Amino acid sequence: MTYNTFILLIVILKFWSGVICQSQKNIQIPSDKSSCGVVNVNCASGQGTTVDCETGTRLYGPPGKRGPAGATGPRGPKGNTGSQGPKGKPGNSVNVEEIKNQIMKQIGAHSCEDLTENYGVTKSGFYILRSIETSQLNYIYCSFEPGISTCNQLRNSQGVNETGLYIVRPDASLPSFKIFCKFSLRDAITEIWHDNMNEIEVEGNCESQGCYTWTPNYSLNQGQIVSIISISRECRQFVKFRCKGVLLFRDGHGHWVSRTGQKMRYWGGSTSMRGNYCACGENGNCVDNRYKCNCDNNQIKILTSDEGYLTDKTVLPLKEVGFGDNGDAGEKAWFTIGKLECMG
Incomplete structure (x- = not known):
């Protein structure tokens, strides 16, 4: 065999190897650049994973559908306990006995004047007063703001709207007195009672x-x-x-x-x-x-x-x-x- 014939034979084999690579669907992945093969792929067909037969490089196609989620793994170990925060500021001290005494003093009061003169109460509001005649406890509103003598004034100046007994003082130089207030959306009615409103x-x-x-x-x-x-x-x-x-x-x-x-x-x-x-x-x-x-x-x-x-x-x-x-x-x-x- 002459040298020219040998060269021709090599060219023919090289061409024939390329034809086989493009026509086969199940061939071996090449181990070197001198041969071409792909397992379960279409070589140079445009689908799936391909291999460049010249360089042996894998060429990847579009991703397939996502597979089903796997089972949840076991729970991990508990983390370490964090460091303790700074200590808060101490609250105000409470004198329980003093509070009890104040409550008892208020229950013992007989009038709004009594609350002011003996117990130093000056804030308008509802207080428990004890009747002198019967010792019965009554829940009564004491108005310590002078110049008020009607329920309408009470509502306008102090915002009260609860029907009940109120003690008002029209003048700082005069004693306070008790009225009954009836409140509605439309009006505030001051009621002055007498000893027998029955027939x-x-x-x-x-x-x-x-x-x-x-x-x-x-x-x-x-x-x-x-x-x-x-x-x-x-x-x-x-x-x-x-x-x-x-x-x-x-x-x-x-x-x-x-x-x-x-x-x-x-x-x-x-x-x-x-x-x-x-x-x-x-x-x-x-x-x-x-x-x-x-x-x-x-x-x-x-x-x-x-x-x-x-x-x-x-x-x-x-x-x-x-x-x-x-x-x-x-x-x-x-x-x-x-x-x-x-x-x-």
Whole structure:
């Protein structure tokens, strides 16, 4: 074999090796550059992992789908405990006995003045006060701010809105006094009570004009009441007279007395405040329209009544009531005098 023939044979074998590499799908990975092979790949086909037959370098295609997640491994060991933080500052010391003494002192107080004078309390708020008469404990609001005498002032100046008993002081030089406050979204009502706001029967064999009298004992004196009325937008007092054969105002039998001592002869609900007038007289619906009060019909077989609010601030509160015409058999009468209520 000549040299030229040998060279030709080598070229032919080299060409034939390249053809086989491109046509085979399962061949051995080459161990050197002189031969070409790939296991389970398409050599130079553009799919899967390929091998450059000239250089023997692996060429990677796009990644395949992600396989399923493996099982969770065992939990690792617990870490070391961290270092302790700095010690906090000590709190204020508490004298438990002193607190107990303060509570006992407050429970022992009988009035807002007692709280201030004996226990040094000056902050307005709710306190437990003990009644002198009954030793009963009461939860009462003490206002230590002078110049307050109505519930409306309390709400506007101190923001209170809880219905209940309050003790106020209209003037720093005057003693404080107790009022009852009723709060609603629309108004703040100051209530001044007296000793009997229930229905009372007219007693005794009494026929003459005003021979039976009754006087309410208010929780405040007249000066305190007038101070409340004077700064209130409006005031009212409910009155009612039930009768069976007993006259109210007719022939001068009944009356009520204003705070100035004047005898008045109209009843609650009479907006005109004309003499011998009741609410039914103003509305024209009395049982007998010849008379302006139901009870002035004087029918012993009829149980009827007259009722309504007295609203004149200049004469309130009612100081006394007087009735008569109650001496004959079968004649009965009852009356109710309500609390004084001031709004605004």
